Amino acid sequence: MRFRYDLARASAIIGRMLLAASTLWILLATLDLVRAEPIDPAALRVVDGDTVAIGKVHYRLVGFDTPEMRGHASRCDPDRALARAARDRLRGLIAAGGVDLTEVACSCRPSAEGTRDCNHGRRCGTLTAGxxxxxxxxxxxGLAHPYPYDWRHPPKPANWCGVRR
Structure with missing residues (x-):
């Protein structure tokens, strides 16, 4: 009887150790996927003050918002000038080197991520320079506003020109 108890106990301990080891491996693999990767500045294209692209993949940079450069969201000349200034400053920061892009989960409805309903089909990321x-x-x-987006409580659009949107 004593032998069966010890064998069952040892099997349970080994099972827990295997579960812990596999959980740790999954965690480490996940952390490796979300780690920032150094980017060659020449590979990164600035679309506007809060959007960059690598090849055909566009990233909406999270946590801040800049004015739109064109279209219905661009309402006045100062708005467009500020949009150009934000775009140009972002280009300068990237050109200086030491750039890391980390892809993060978008704050859209879970079923919308990766679709046009979530950031116009863009991925989300954070970008550091130096x-x-x-x-x-x-x-x-003064080229951007904080923009803590959460689909459950979307912030009001920024009022760049003093024009109600």
Missing amino acids: GRDVGDILITE
Whole structure:
């Protein structure tokens, strides 16, 4: 009887150890996937002040918002000038090198991620230049507003020109 008890106990301990090891392996693999990767500045194209692209993949940079450069969201000349300034500043930050892009989950409805209903089909990411978040830099310089997006409580659009949207 004693032998069966010890064997069952040992099997349970080994099972728990295997479960813990596989959980740790999955966690480490996941962390490796979300780690920022150094980017060659020449591979990164600035679309506007809060959107970049690598090849055909577009990333909406999260945590901040810049004015739109064109279309219905661009309402006045100062708005468009600020949009160009944000775009140009982002280009300058990237050109200086030391750029890391980390893809993050978008804050859209879970079923919408990866579709046009979530950030117009763009992926989401954070971008650092020289170890600093580019959103923080643009906000500090008055070229962007904080934009803590959450689909359950979307913020009101920024009022860049004093025009109600």
